[in-house]
Amino acid sequence: MPRYRSPMHERRIGHRIERHASVGSTNDRARELLDEADGDGSVVVADEQTAGRGRRGRSWESPPGRNLYASIALEPALVATDAWRLGLATALAVAEACDTVAPVALKWPNDLVAADGRKLGGVLIETTAEGDRLRGAVLGIGINVNWRRSEMPTELREQATSLADLVGEPVDREALLSRVLAGLEAEITAVEGGASPLARYRARCSTLGATVEVGTPEGPVTGRAVDLDPSGALVVEDGTGRRHTIGGGEVTRVRPAVPA
Numbered sequence: 100m101p102r103y104r105s106p107m108h109e110r111r112i113g114h115r116i117e118r119h120a121s122v123g124s125t126n127d128r129a130r131e132l133l134d135e136a137d138g139d140g141s142v143v144v145a146d147e148q149t150a151g152r153g154r155r156g157r158s159w160e161s162p163p164g165r166n167l168y169a170s171i172a173l174e175p176a177l178v179a180t181d182a183w184r185l186g187l188a189t190a191l192a193v194a195e196a197c198d199t200v201a202p203v204a205l206k207w208p209n210d211l212v213a214a215d216g217r218k219l220g221g222v223l224i225e226t227t228a229e230g231d232r233l234r235g236a237v238l239g240i241g242i243n244v245n246w247r248r249s250e251m252p253t254e255l256r257e258q259a260t261s262l263a264d265l266v267g268e269p270v271d272r273e274a275l276l277s278r279v280l281a282g283l284e285a286e287i288t289a290v291e292g293g294a295s296p297l298a299r300y301r302a303r304c305s306t307l308g309a310t311v312e313v314g315t316p317e318g319p320v321t322g323r324a325v326d327l328d329p330s331g332a333l334v335v336e337d338g339t340g341r342r343h344t345i346g347g348g349e350v351t352r353v354r355p356a357v358p359a
C-alpha cells in the first residue's frame with residue numbers, strides 16, 4: 100500500500116508515542132490504535148503492565164518503574180507469508196539497541212539473552228491478515244532493564260537477568276527506547292523493501308550449533324540446531340541424522356555450542 104508521509108512526519112515509527120503509568124498490556128492498546136487514522140507507526144509505552152503477556156499464552160512479569168514495555172502499531176506492506184520477517188527484524192533492532200549497553204544474543208525465535216543464556220527480554224508479534232496481505236501488526240517488546248535479579252521472583256531469578264545486572268549500574272530506559280525505535284525504523288523499511296533479515300539474525304543467534312530440545316505439536320525434538328531455513332524455521336538434526344524443520348516452538352533446553 101503506497102504511504103504518503105509529509106516532511107513533518109518523516110519518521111514513521113514513533114511519530115506518536117503514547118505513554119501510560121499503568122496499562123493492562125501495551126499490545127492491546129497498540130492494537131486499538133491501529134483503528135485510528137494515524138495509527139501506523141504509533142508506539143505505546145507503559146511504566147507498568149497489569150496483564151503483560153508473552154509468547155505461547157504466558158504472562159509477562161511487568162513491575163512498575165524498572166523495565167521497558169513497548170508496542171508498535173504497524174500496517175505492514177507485506178504479504179501474510181512474510182509475517183515471520185517482522186519477528187526477526189524486531190528482535191534484531193532490540194538486540195542492536197541493547198548491545199550499546201552490554202553484549203546480547205538472540206535465542207530462536209526471538210528471545211534476547213545474555214552471554215550466560217539468561218533471558219533479558221522478548222518480542223511478541225501479533226498480526227491480522229486480509230486475504231494474502233497483512234492488515235495490521237503489533238510488535239510487542241519487553242526488556243528487563245533495571246529490574247535486578249535480587250528483586251525478581253525466585254522462579255525467574257535463575258533463568259532471567261537485566262541490563263543493569265549485566266553492567267552493574269542503572270540503565271537509561273528512555274535512551275534505550277529511542278535506539279530501539281530508530282533501529283526498527285530501518286529494519287521495517289528494509290523488510291518492506293524486500294530484504295530478508297535472516298543472514299544478520301543467523302549471525303546473532305546463539306541457538307545455532309547448540310544442542311536443544313524444542314517443543315513441537317508432534318512432541319519434543321532433541322538434537323543439534325544446525326540452521327535456519329529460508330523462512331526462519333529452525334532446522335534440528337537428531338541423533339539419527341534426521342533433520343526436523345520447526346516453524347514455531349519453544350527451545351526448552353539448551354547446551355551451548357562448544358567453541359572451536
Ligand code: BTN
Binds near residue numbers: 124153154168220
Ligand atoms: C516473550 O518472550 O514471551 C515475549 C514477551 C513480550 C513482552 C512484551 S512487554 C510489551 C508487550 N506487551 C505485552 O503484553 N507483551 C509485550
